[in-house]
Amino acid sequence: MTWQERLDKWKSYAQLDQDLSNQLNELKDNEKDLEDSFYKDLTFGTGGMRGMLGPGTNRMNIYTVRKAVEGLANYITKNVEHAKNRGVVIAYDSRYMSQEFAVEAAKVLGAHDIQAYVFETLRPTPLLSFAVRYLHTAAGIMITASHNPPEYNGFKVYNEDGGQVPLKEAAAIIEEVNKVEDELRVDVKTQAEIEEAGLLTWVGEKVDTAYLQAVKTIQKQTDEKTLNVVFTPLHGTAHDLVLKGLDQIGFKNVHVVAEQAHPDPEFSTVTSPNPEEHQAFEMAIEQGKDINADILIGTDPDADRLGVAVQDGKGSYQVLTGNQLGSLLLDYTLSHTKDEQLAHGQVIKTIVTTEMGRAIASHYGVNTIDTLTGFKFIGEKMKQFESDERNFLFGYEESYGYLMGDFVRDKDAVQIAVAACEMANYWKNQGKTLLEALDTLYAKHGYYLEGLQSLTLKGKDGAEQIAAIMEDIRKNPFVQLGGLKVVAVEDYASSKRQLPLEEKEEDITLPKENVMKFLLENDAWVCFRPSGTEPKIKSYFGVKTDSAAGSQSLLATIQAEVEERIEHIIHA
Incomplete structure (x- = not known):
């Protein structure tokens, strides 16, 4: 479907949520934003999805949340033992629509006769991870966009171990989500129906207390505070x-x-x-x-x-x-x-x-x-x-x-x-202060210094620019940076490590991902990675010398050379 066809489908849906319908009307003369809202489905990646709030298939709203939960429900029903009885625990943060999305998730689960445990009030992400293990649920959902701007929200999936789903499991969940053909027509129960059926349980302080007891176990010192x-x-x-x-x-x-x-x-x-x-x-x-x-x-x-x-x-x-x-x-x-x-x-x-x-x-x-x-x-x-x-x-x-x-x-x-x-x-x-303790570590191990350049490129055009940057770096890899020779080029997309000085190639045993890393002489390195949750490409840097001044100078030189290269690619 074209973005216009997707838009028409939403506009012609008689039961469309009134708030979303009003927002669509406000966008009627803004073709650029309408296209960005409907030109694709909001990506459900390896950890879940994150996006701007609003109407459209490429936005966070009750319908895209329902689609994600429908896929998760189908996955755990097929693949996790006793999933319906064990249920799914759901937590949410302080963002716009977080509590509403948590309840929507429970309503979709209820349509599958899957028990939902929803926190009464907002809770941190790590408590959700703990709750999955503590309640022995089949999965967990966290409604959050972490530290993104206020106009964002997100949806993170946790497996029965309490961790974000690993790649193989994520791929299977994504397949189920993609099978959902119409996000507008996902079957849901009402909140009253799932509460009456005993499929919605509100949780809170009992889990908090158990978590705090666990936190106490990491204590190393009992000295006066x-x-x-x-x-x-x-x-x-x-x-x-x-x-x-x-x-x-x-x-x-x-x-x-x-x-x-x-x-x-x-x-x-x-x-x-x-x-x-x-x-x-x-x-x-x-x-x-x-x-x-x-x-x-x-x-x-x-x-x-x-x-x-x-x-x-x-x-x-x-x-x-x-x-x-x-x-x-x-x-x-x-x-x-x-x-x-x-x-x-x-x-x-x-x-x-x-x-x-x-x-x-x-x-x-x-x-x-x-x-x-x-x-x-x-x-x-x-x-x-x-x-x-x-x-x-x-x-x-x-x-x-x-x-x-x-x-x-x-x-x-x-x-x-x-x-x-x-x-x-x-x-x-x-x-000692922590800074003085850190100086002790530098004296013992060497002066390690790292840097990060994060370039935000929003929308469809931004995604294309990020792809162009990664393609250019792959086709034309760095030979040296900061006067240091490149001793290894690691392409995690192809799982290959090139050793140009030795004319050798090795396998990388980690999973495939769109990442390029360059290892330089003297333990320096540079790594390029498009963010999986934000419209950004990130450049990471690491150097090590015998002094703070030496590391700062080397880092600045390498960062400047990389920034110049990326600017050239964008404006080519």
């Missing part, structure tokens, strides 16, 4: 659980940024509700200065990412990068882990995460495993460890995602907020 903390949930879901998690192990000096404490789908006090963005910490920094806080912690709206800022010795605060915080947490975890656990211990990181983690793990005699970008791959590895002697110790990715306790199978900002404060308290008792 003198740390002075400022916390911002950035208008999202983390407020209650983070405060309870900190309180239960003795943190009493915790101050919340009041203006950002309450859920707000507009995220009205920040440009972006993303703790990776330093502007998200502006209010926390001001409050930190007022009370001389030791540490500032911030979570994204669905509380799977954590950012941390610490006193810089100059009267202000420095926001740690995801790689820096991950390295500190990893070293703290391993240094407080018993030898018998280290013996079979495993650290899991992604291919775009700092190589400093490998150096730290090696120092403690612990193996490091690389995965593709995305915590679903880390969760999949954790599941494999259950059938052998390997012991999960820590998993992380550069984009502020971390995990210590295996009771959750996705990145968890709640447990890591508690762990980060405990770690900072430990170093405070040793007379």
Whole structure:
């Protein structure tokens, strides 16, 4: 069907939701937006789907959500034992339409006689992962768009292990979703019908309590908690659980940024509700200065990412990068882990995460495993460890995602907020800030420094530009960057590693993905990856020298050369 035919189908549907119908009328003279809303189906990818709210097959709305749930329901009915009785647990964040989409999902499941467990109020993503395992459900659904702008929402699927669905399982779910021919005519029950039939159960504090008990098990130290903390949930879901998690192990000096404490789908006090963005910490920094806080912690709206800022010795605060915080947490975890656990211990990181983690793990005699970008791959590895002697110790990715306790199978900002404060308290008792602790790691392992360039290219034209960039880099690979020769070219789409200096080719054992990575001399590297959830292409960088100045200079040079190349491709 053409986009015009899809549009006509929606306009002629007599039972079309009134709000969506009104929005279509408002767009009637805007052909560009109408085309973008209907030119394709909203992509249901390996983790689910994410998109702008609004009418159309390429938007998040009750009909595209129903289609996704219909596909999931058909998949679990065919492939998961006792799926109907075990049911699906559903959580949602503070975004527009999140609660409505959660109830819509339950109504579709009810039409399949599948039990739905829906949280009474908003909850973090990691709690949804925990709830799947705790309630032994057949699957989980999280309604969230993470840290995307306010006009977005999304739909994430979790398997019975509590992890985002791995590739093979995702492909089967996607096949079922694609079989749904008409999103407007998916069978649903009313909320009253599924409640009367006992197919809708509202859940809440019992799961919270069990989760908080699990969080307590990751505690490494029982020393006095003198740390002075400022916390911002950035208008999202983390407020209650983070405060309870900190309180239960003795943190009493915790101050919340009041203006950002309450859920707000507009995220009205920040440009972006993303703790990776330093502007998200502006209010926390001001409050930190007022009370001389030791540490500032911030979570994204669905509380799977954590950012941390610490006193810089100059009267202000420095926001740690995801790689820096991950390295500190990893070293703290391993240094407080018993030898018998280290013996079979495993650290899991992604291919775009700092190589400093490998150096730290090696120092403690612990193996490091690389995965593709995305915590679903880390969760999949954790599941494999259950059938052998390997012991999960820590998993992380550069984009502020971390995990210590295996009771959750996705990145968890709640447990890591508690762990980060405990770690900072430990170093405070040793007379050091986290920045000073980080300097100790650099002195021991080398000055690792990473960078990220993220280019947003929206809409149909943007998608074509992103594809052109990746195609050009494949056809015309870099030979050198920053004066360093390329020693390996890794194409994860073809699963091949070219070694140009040795004229050799090797296989890559990770799953196929549209990613290109260039390994340079002196442990430097560059990686290119289109985002699977946002209209972006990301360029990742890593360097290592003997000094901060040396690494900063080398990183800047390599980044400038890559930026020039991408600009040339776009404007060619």
